[in-house]
Amino acid sequence: MRGSLVQYIREHRDLLTYVLLAELSLIVMSLVVLTAQPTYPTMNFIMRACFALICALGIITGLFPAVLSFSKAERRDGEGVSGHHPDCGRFNGHTVNLLGQRRCAGCTGLVIGAVASMMGLGLGLLGLNIDTAFWCGVLLVGAGLAQHFIDLGNEWVHLSLNTLFVVGAWIMFESIQALGLGVKVQVYFLSMTVFWIWARIRASQWVHVGVCSRCPQACVHFFE
Numbered sequence: 542m543r544g545s546l547v548q549y550i551r552e553h554r555d556l557l558t559y560v561l562l563a564e565l566s567l568i569v570m571s572l573v574v575l576t577a578q579p580t581y582p583t584m585n586f587i588m589r590a591c592f593a594l595i596c597a598l599g600i601i602t603g604l605f606p607a608v609l610s611f612s613k614a615e616r617r618d619g620e621g622v623s624g625h626h627p628d629c630g631r632f633n634g635h636t637v638n639l640l641g642q643r644r645c646a647g648c649t650g651l652v653i654g655a656v657a658s659m660m661g662l663g664l665g666l667l668g669l670n671i672d673t674a675f676w677c678g679v680l681l682v683g684a685g686l687a688q689h690f691i692d693l694g695n696e697w698v699h700l701s702l703n704t705l706f707v708v709g710a711w712i713m714f715e716s717i718q719a720l721g722l723g724v725k726v727q728v729y730f731l732s733m734t735v736f737w738i739w740a741r742i743r744a745s746q747w748v749h750v751g752v753c754s755r756c757p758q759a760c761v762h763f764f765e
Contacts, residue, residue, distance in 0.1 A: 556747040559743045559744040559747070560690075563740035566736060567679060567737070570733050574675065574716075574720070574722065574726065577722045578723075579720060580723040588724070588727045588731070589718075592662065593659055595734060595738075599707065599738065600655045603655070604648075606645070606648060634692070634694040634695060634699060635647065637696045637697060647700070649703075650699070650700040650701065651703050651706070653703075653704045654706060655707050657708055657711075658710070658711035661712075661715070662715075674715065674716045675717070675720075678710065680709070681709025682710055685709060686741055689744060706737075706741065714731075714734075717730055
């Protein structure tokens with residue numbers, strides 16, 4: 542058992558590194574919120590606009606992943622590709638059939654979550670208990686970051702975890718504003734949100750690399 546655990550850690554060390562760093566930053570963010578004093582800042586509108594901008598960029602990235610990709614290797618389309626994943630069958634848990642097309646489950650979930658969060662910015666928490674809402678948000682973000690360990694290989698669970706990941710970040714943001722915490726805390730949270738998204742993408746990329754590295758077949762669309 543111990544040997545298999547050590548082997549698993551070695552094989553997934555890059556994925557584990559990104560996930561653990563992101564989860565640690567989530568814990569630190571929670572501690573910052575717990576210890577910060579309310580100041581009821583006057584820049585809430587600007588902070589909300591920044592969060593909306595992050596959501597908008599997320600939607601663009603989810604719909605057109607090549608637009609904000611810095612690597613040509615990540616720009617997969619054409620024959621042999623389904624939902625910008627190789628259609629060899631090894632990535633069935635990463636793509637979903639939606640509106641008659643095969644789409645990336647992760648990107649689709651992020652887009653749905655971002656759209657829901659932008660709508661939520663106009664609605665607020667709708668009377669939910671602030672403390673309860675905040676910790677629900679923490680749990681959703683944490684689950685989203687660890688999604689590749691808990692999605693059971695199911696594409697719809699994968700999609701749902703990505704959706705809830707973004708919604709969880711919105712719930713945390715609304716709670717922080719409702720608590721009247723200062724601009725510094727809000728800026729720190731927005732920075733952490735960007736980091737969480739980046740860590741989630743990097744973790745996903747390492748999962749793709751792992752799938753392709755275990756495949757004996759030659760493929761022009763492999764992840765490396």
